[in-house]
Amino acid sequence: MTENKVGVWGQDHPIGVAVLGMGTVGTEVVRIIRDHADDLCNRVGAPVVLRGVAVRDLTKDRGLSADLLTTDAETLVTRDDVDIVVEVMGGIDPARALISAALNAGKSVVTANKALLADYTGELAAAAENHRADLYFEAAVAGAIPVIRPLIQSLSGDRVNRVVGIVNGTTNFILSAMAETGADYDDVLAEATRLGYAEADPTADVEGYDAAAKAAILASVAFHTRVTSGDVYREGISKITSEDLETAAAVGCTVKLLAMAERVTDEDGKDKVSVRVYPALIPRKHPLAAVSGAFNAVVVEAENAGRLMFYGQGAGGAPTASAVMGDLVMAARNKFFGGRAPGESVYAELPIASIGDTPTRYHVNLQVADRTGVLEAVAGEFAKHHVSISTVRQEGSNAGARLVVVTHHAQESALADTVAALAELDSVTSVTSVLRLEGTEE
Template sequence: MTAPESSVSSEAAEAAAFVSPVDKPIGVAVLGMGNVGSEVVRILLDHATDLTARVGAPLVLRGVAVRDIGKDRGIDPDLLTTDVRALVARDDVDLVVEVLGGIEPARELILAALNAGKSVVTANKALLAEYTGELADAAESHRADLYFEAAVAGAIPVVRPLMQSLAGDRVNRVIGIVNGTTNFILSAMDETGADYADTLAEAGRLGYAEADPTADVEGFDAAAKAAILASLAFHTRVTSADVHREGISSITAADIATARAFDCTVKLLALCERVSDDDGNDRISVRVYPSLVPLSHPLASVSGAFNAVVVEAEAAGRLMFYGQGAGGAPTASAVMGDLVMAARNKFYGGRGPGESTYAKLPVAPMGDTPTRYHVNMQVADRAGVLSAVAAEFAKNDVSISTVRQEGASKHARLVVVTHRAKDSALAATVDALKELDIVTAVTSVLRLEGTSE
């Protein structure tokens, strides 16, 4: 019995449409071949067989964009090009890996890829902290993936858990050490007793600090990562401009010693949390600053150039992600994880989850954010000093947790730790203390995080 013509035609069409994995490779373009890009290229070439098995189709490196095509990079020179725009536009490129850094031309290139329906994997935290909305809109419009696990905390998987694993939970707080340079410096100051300038110089000699360390030590790098984490955790678009930022350049050896006396250490923290306004409505606070952290808190033991992020969710409770936060190989690991996911989606015709901004929570001003202060001051050693100081805290409705006084000479040192209060009230108290004639100097003011008070 002969099959109906329509049935035969349908089966023939299906057979013609089927392409085996070997015949349907997925083309990859890598933009940039620095520390991270070089590792990505190496993994693509050295582990091609394993990657094919994981994806379902071969990942074929179509080209690598570099500034200097004449430099020996240990790969087929025919893969190298300086024409980055032409590489992105090639018809045989399905996925683009952007590891150039900076805003432009990275933004233009990523948009060009997404607008052409090509999925993008990027490690560019500075770009994402400013233009995630624009890039996410382009990805959504053209049904492409935009993955960026490597943009926050290197090899540590924190972006995907926030986007996927915790998608059904309510995240209340994300707190982390997300910059290896500053953590190395503060850890070394704590361990050796050296001052900031000497430790920064040592970090530079060991390769932990850039020649211009401003982005790290002044908190810009951490602020960009905090913006990304807050956007994911609270389903709200947050940019670097929304992040209150302070760096570590004013931290002294005396601050570290005082922290030790209170069973604390000093860490540069990125903090993203839900806070309530006076009417009980949800807002979010996003901030980066050096803070005292109790030694009992899990972040206190994170030393050297390592990173760690603690996520607090209603159902899941407290989760901690820890590991290498920077470096070519660790960051390339995160890039490759994203690349495999994007390639699988391409091969099977699916798409990963996109941006979620349904909550649209307002960002609270720093002044409205509840926190705790650790105030270190020099005072006259005479009767009535403590009551006068306490009166200034009371005027601003700030409750004192502990007071410590040292010295019995002409000038004594007074350390006051507060309970939680609005940052504006605490700042006003410090300003008032500076005006008292019994206060010779307010030598340092640090916030205290990681406590329940």
């Protein structure tokens, strides 16, 4: 080991680590701690030592000595020889209680638990502050991609206006495959399940719950405002059809499930935060349009830094473990040198904008009767509800005609009223789909 400056901890005092969970990510974290002990020691200033791993089943062969494995997580997280707790077990309970116990005992915590953080960051951050411990969670959003720390540290002197990203690999794989092959949603979902990209129950991914939790975390950090998953407007991709992808391609776009958090100004000139997850068309020239397969990407738009893009592996054992280990090294260095990580920053306390008051552009697909006056009637309903039309494209078919209407920016509530009125027109057979259009200059 090379010589290091001795901190308040002392080089002869190892930094003990407890790991909660030894699934895909936990296994990789344990491997890295053991295989790269010398490097970690040099980077931190003191040895980083695995003290124990909490698991559910002690009979399973995990390649570790029996004395390192335990089912008693409650005791493990408060042991005197444990300084940092790494939580990679997932779920709300018992993870919430275990992390709270660790923080209350003065242990720093590294977690990848987006579901927990999306609703309980405030509670956990308060415990960390009260007991002078660190709470790190880079791995909770977008796997190996560093986006939380840049928002907290690198952009701490800037004003973030917008964060938009593809943060769920399962849905991105499905939409990418649908666009490339023309296959239907159900067929691609079955293939994603067979390949291991989708869980046996894919609801959390395909209905946008996973992305909504991550959007809440990103919004909280970017806008110094506590945002929970319940504040996030959410739609999934299960209603997206191959026809939607074809229509998007015809206008130079593709469809992605986007997680968005942005600063918006209300009619009184006051700032609010709009946080939402839904499938949307984006132009193929937009940087997120090229993100395919199970990859993730996040674009941050700041007042002075401009547009920044973070891209990479958004899930998987090794990529997520990389983010966990980055946090672990930071927490360990703080222990060694006596420092602290930045705490929760919610000074702004911006109100949450409702989806009805959030303006965006829309791509409306209508099946209509192929006769004179239909276009005039349809355009009239848009005008009546103060939704301005940008372009209209008409395609004939045996069953009538299809109208594709792209609007200028409009309020969600105005568009909803327009769609309801269109559905009542005798000349409109059906409103086939309504998708938002994001990433345009207009």
